[in-house]
Amino acid sequence: MPPEIGDYPYEVQVAFFVHDLLPDRFEGMSGHYMGKDMSALGTMLDIWEVQDRKTIVYFIKHIEARNSSSINKKAERQRKASKTKAKGGINSANLRK
Numbered sequence: 001m002p003p004e005i006g007d008y009p010y011e012v013q014v015a016f017f018v019h020d021l022l023p024d025r026f027e028g029m030s031g032h033y034m035g036k037d038m039s040a041l042g043t044m045l046d047i048w049e050v051q052d053r054k055t056i057v058y059f060i061k062h063i064e065a066r067n068s069s070s071i072n073k074k075a076e077r078q079r080k081a082s083k084t085k086a087k088g089g090i091n092s093a094n095l096r097k
Contacts, residue, residue, distance in 0.1 A: 011052060015059030018044050019067075033071040036064055 005013055021044055025034040041057070050056050 011055045012059050014048070014050060015056050015063060018048065018050070018056065019060050019063045031075065033068055033075065035068045036060075 005016060008016070018041070019036065022036040022038065022040060025037050026032065027034055041060070045053050045056065
């Protein structure tokens with residue numbers, strides 16, 4: 001059973017919260033996920049009166065790395081699936097590896 005947000009330490013919970021508030025960035029032509037737009041991070045940390053900013057930013061970067069990887073892998077599987085489907089072949093891109 002995966003852990004719930006309440007199972008994490010306070011700093012990690014805050015990092016997830018702030019991460020979710022940041023807007024996503026996508027590359028225009030390919031739709032490739034570029035990650036979160038961190039330009040508003042300082043403002044978010046100020047608004048929510050985050051004290052331990054270094055720790056929160058550290059966790060946000062870890063969350064972002066895993067999130068970006070997951071989103072891009074999923075998008076790649078979907079692109080392969082639609083490409084295979086368009087060719088009329090077996091749609092094996094959606095099979096779990």
